[in-house]
Amino acid sequence: MTTPPLRRSELATPATSERMARKAAASDADLVFLDLEDAVAPALREEARGKAVRALNEYDWGTTVRAVRINGIHTKWAYGDIVEVVEGARENLDTLIVPKATDARDVWWVDVLLRQIEENLGLRKRIRLEVLIEDVAGVAHAEEIATASDRLDAVIFGAGDLSVSQGARVDTNFRPREPYPGDFWYYARMQVLTAARIAGIAAIDAPFPDFGDPEGYAADARGAASLGFHGKWAIHPSQIALANDVFRPTEDEVARARRNIEAYRAAEAEGLGATSVDGQLVDAAHVKLAEQVLAQHTAATR
Template sequence: MTTRLRRSELAVPASSEKMIRKAAASDADLVFLDLEDAVAPADKEKARELAIRLLNELDWGQRVRAVRVNDAQSPWAHDDVIEVITRAGQNLDVLILPKIKAPRDVWFFETLVDQLETKLGLTRRIGFEILIEEAEALGRVEELAGCSPRLEALILGFGDLAASLGFRYGHVDDPAQAYPGDPWHHARARLVAAARSHGLEAIDGPYPLIGDTDGYRTQAIWASTLGATGKWAIHPSQIDPANDVFSPTEQEVTIARHMCAAQESSAGAAAAQGALVDAATTRLFGAVLDRAKLIEERTR
């Protein structure tokens, strides 16, 4: 599986050339042009044309280039995949698949992309990220995580999942009736475990209160603590907090290097900085160093 940096995934309506151009020059690790919820039905085909043109025209630097297509049950999904890949496949890294309920939904897209890559002679495999935003998907998330070799990440889609689960107050609780704790803890933990068990990234979903940077950061920290490696940004102001939270600090990198060095110099378990260092500990700290290296390569 291709390893990509996904600390921040910036959502951009595919119908706005101004916003797409701004996103292509942003600090987001991944930018996805949204053909689904951000575009009205009457504008779907026009937005698709704009997305294709700007994927080909703009300098995207080292950002991951993605498109969120319409869901498999919609009348636009088929043409989204065929048109975007046929005309801009060489400048596309990832497709984001919404409203997934079962493996068959993923296989629909997988079959199309398999055929297109072969027909067009594309040499770089296009990856998938799937949105877990339906009750059916959350109930089968472990199965979904292993259903396609194209999968690179699972994303927790709060808005639609809140509706599908019947959350009384939607994604953000009424402060007067706040749930005692994080109502998304179970979904987050289950998605992270499913993703990790299949070598996938776990991405936390959007935070709708654009002006509440502290709230966004708090949610990102909670997700990161559970093992998520990135979060959606629905506004450029959310990019920096995401990049910051999902990057190891200098202190974390220093400690990780020290711990790994202590283990390498020992025949078995060792003690360093008052803590036990063994193979399991090194595995944890080794992941920190791997992530730091990926970030360094991205920011050169």
Template sequence: MGSPLLRRSELATPATSDRMISKGAGSAADLVFLDLEDAVAPALRDEARGKAIKALNDHDWGATVRAVRINGIDTKWAYADIVEVVEGARDNLDTIIVPKASDARDIWWVDVLLTQIEERIGLRKQIRLEALIETAEGVAHAERIATASPRLDAVIFGAGDLSVSQEARVDTNFQPREPYPGDFWYYARMQVLTAARVAGIAAIDAPYPDFEDPEGYERDARAAASLGFNGKWAIHPSQIEIANRVFQPTTAEVERARRQLDAYRTAEAAGHGATSVDGQLVDAAHAKLAERVLAHHAAASGK
């Protein structure tokens, strides 16, 4: 991946809630998505499109990426979600999140429809995509999904619907009801993360429904960040600050990365392939890691 995409926090907001939309627009989230799917009662899903369009057009979103999560493409709402919101919001919509992506064909369908709409209405920019991988089929086909379209900026791991698809015995926080050694979702997380790295796009970790447990959210976020995830879903504004802090390098990490890179470049100029900093080896792999740390720091600092 080139310059890191800033996706430390992605805030979910029901498209039917004016109060939550206002909070989202004024938040520090890197991306806010107006949800037309699970957060909206089926009877209100047609009405929710108009509310999403109004919110996208009327609010000042600042540097926050403006997104909508459409309904699954196998539902009666998906086509109208895309057509009406894109035509209504036009340049005020940045990204569409595609839920329950099961294979490359799902992303291809949205891509083709978006291309036709953009050409017909003369949209000046290209709408971006993110794919939610949250079914057993989607996990199995994660790489095909992640590489399905140049519009894709990120893939998101979703534990909720995957719990249903997998027939997992979990609690309302998607954690196993019985003692389990290690991360219950490790395999699925790594499938999504690996697919993102193959495609050169961002990987976003699952939501943590218990928003009154900030310590648990931070623990989950730190584990995902250690694996290499770029950010985490937030279901409540209180989780944004935690995600933004966890998924960017600390001051100590940035200073160490600078010292390692400076030392390596000095050694390289002298014809050496490795050196040491603070009694630890620094070779080409360490230099690349240091470059990534500094790139992530620069992306976060520039927001």
């Protein structure tokens, strides 16, 4: 099974704010994306491209993945976003984030354009992609989207625009206004997660707009982590540490994983297909889960 890239925290930063971009570059986020879309007023979106390029070229980003969210491919800005940012930043750009993907064709369009630009510039590395699924059509076609290009590193669940597309009655934190029996976004989350697992890429959970509620953010992140998500958006630097902590295996989980593997290997050497640890069954499925925990631990501690 492919181990997805480390994406515990993805920090959103308006490309128009040099102060925020500089601060983001020095953060502990696994990925920072400079936003050319929703965080930028339409009148400033073309100007924002140049600011994004300067930030990518001039700041020290350390090991943080450097990304830019372009405008949707059905807008008048998308083509210019890709061309200007890629030609301007070149090897200093790692990833493009494509919003509002509705089917595989949307990803294909960006992939083809990127390939042509890379060949024309003679770039030494391929630019990666992440895709936002935030529309009812995108949810319905999640698997097609996730498997549309070998450039893809992650699919991201976006509850905000999906609320509009779905016609949902939610508050500003994308939670139902009326009592709802269960997780309001469970179906959409599972569609995105399942698609990511099929493609062998990361699944990233939606933003949590109420950055003044760290407990709420952590609880939301724990729910997503329990399902199998690899990380979560952060719309404020204060949310980075919360995401990094939630999506990192605990010391107890790591110790348990190691004990399970050791016990199973010992039993296997004696010709047994299962054993027990602390009074609980350990078989091949438990070993796979343990190996996954250790892989996540290794990635998070590099």
